[in-house]
Amino acid sequence: MGKTCRLLLRTYAKVNLCLDIIRKRSNGYHEISSLFQNISLADKMEIIISNGDGNIQIDSNMHIEDNILYKIWRLLGDKDHDVKVRLEKKIPMGAGLGGGSSNAAGFLKALEYVGVITKDDAYQLAKAVGSDVPFFLYGGTANVAGRGEIIEPLEPLPSFKIDIFYPGYSISTKEAYGNLRSEWFNLAPMGPLELYRAYLENDCEKIKKGTYNIFERVIPNDLLSKIEKLKLEFPAALTGSGSAYFCISSNGKYHFTQKGVEIDAFDEIEG
Numbered sequence: 001m002g003k004t005c006r007l008l009l010r011t012y013a014k015v016n017l018c019l020d021i022i023r024k025r026s027n028g029y030h031e032i033s034s035l036f037q038n039i040s041l042a043d044k045m046e047i048i049i050s051n052g053d054g055n056i057q058i059d060s061n062m063h064i065e066d067n068i069l070y071k072i073w074r075l076l077g078d079k080d081h082d083v084k085v086r087l088e089k090k091i092p093m094g095a096g097l098g099g100g101s102s103n104a105a106g107f108l109k110a111l112e113y114v115g116v117i118t119k120d121d122a123y124q125l126a127k128a129v130g131s132d133v134p135f136f137l138y139g140g141t142a143n144v145a146g147r148g149e150i151i152e153p154l155e156p157l158p159s160f161k162i163d164i165f166y167p168g169y170s171i172s173t174k175e176a177y178g179n180l181r182s183e184w185f186n187l188a189p190m191g192p193l194e195l196y197r198a199y200l201e202n203d204c205e206k207i208k209k210g211t212y213n214i215f216e217r218v219i220p221n222d223l224l225s226k227i228e229k230l231k232l233e234f235p236a237a238l239t240g241s242g243s244a245y246f247c248i249s250s251n252g253k254y255h256f257t258q259k260g261v262e263i264d265a266f267d268e269i270e271g
């Protein structure tokens with residue numbers, strides 16, 4: 001890479017249209033069964049990559065302890081380039097919306113775009129930095145299994161409208177998983193592919209029935225009651241391990257998108 005490259009990206013949030021756990025692995029991780037869907041709520045990133053000595057600088061509008069992008073850079077161990085990242089966070093953090101994972105995928109896609117890493121490097125690094133990161137390399141709609149690294153990309157769903165609700169506090173993914181009981185596993189009314197077909201057929205009753213999240217069993221009661229109230233009228237559920245929740249509504253502020261990461265601009269800067 002001869003010149004300095006500058007990329008502008010949007011990295012989209014995701015919701016889990018359904019999320020169940022199949023089993024707990026001996027290493028402590030849980031096998032999920034989930035229909036992931038990107039939505040039009042997005043962070044913005046400016047990434048400048050130049051020849052250098054392996055320095056990284058991240059500026060963000062929000063304070064983030066140990067940004068996941070540092071973890072990627074440490075794992076990559078690149079000593080031939082310098083990177084500068086300006087991050088404009090709009091996705092609430094620790095909300096089950098995958099904001100950090102989406103930023104990580106955007107960073108990997110940018111490094112792949114300028115040839116610093118290969119496509120396979122990006123996937124291996126994605127698996128290594130976070131369970132939700134691999135999905136964002138594909139984006140759109142996907143049937144996700146394993147720890148989150150087994151991705152079955154699906155034909156994009158029509159652009160359903162969706163509302164997102166953030167209660168103003170985050171939930172630790174690790175703690176949420178730690179509170180799950182195995183007797184709650186495998187209780188989803190239907191699997192991700194059956195729910196996906198219900199969306200394709202716009203079968204509202206079946207979509208409502210299949211909109212499920214096992215983590216609703218381990219969230220605060222006042223948060224659960226807000227979700228239960230929405231469920232009376234809409235397909236609604238917690239996303240990820242929370243704290244955010246969503247409902248599918250024709251008046252929704254956001255909509256389904258077909259990508260996890262969008263490179264909006266690329267240019268080479270002399271010098």
Ligand SMILES: C[C@@](CO)(OP(=O)(O)O)[C@H](O)COP(=O)(O)OP(=O)(O)OC[C@H]1O[C@@H](n2ccc(N)nc2=O)[C@H](O)[C@@H]1O
Pocket residue numbers: 028029030031032127128129130131132146147148173174177
């Ligand atoms: C590859 C890793 C993990 O081995 O390296 P280390 O962090 O151990 O160095 C990466 O951190 C990877 O990050 P990871 O821990 O998956 O981050 P997250 O996806 O946010 O998961 C947070 C925590 O939720 C739990 N978790 C998450 C996903 C999943 N399918 N099952 C789980 O049980 C685990 O306790 C996990 O540690």
Ligand SMILES: Nc1ncnc2c1ncn2[C@@H]1O[C@H](COP(=O)(O)OP(=O)(O)O)[C@@H](O)[C@H]1O
Pocket residue numbers: 064065066067068069092093094095096097098099100101103104170173240241242243
């Ligand atoms: N770039 C980032 N954006 C958001 N959170 C980040 C980032 N880097 C590291 N994190 C950490 O990851 C945690 C999970 O963030 P996020 O991925 O937004 O939530 P979730 O995993 O619940 O979807 C945050 O609480 C934060 O401490």
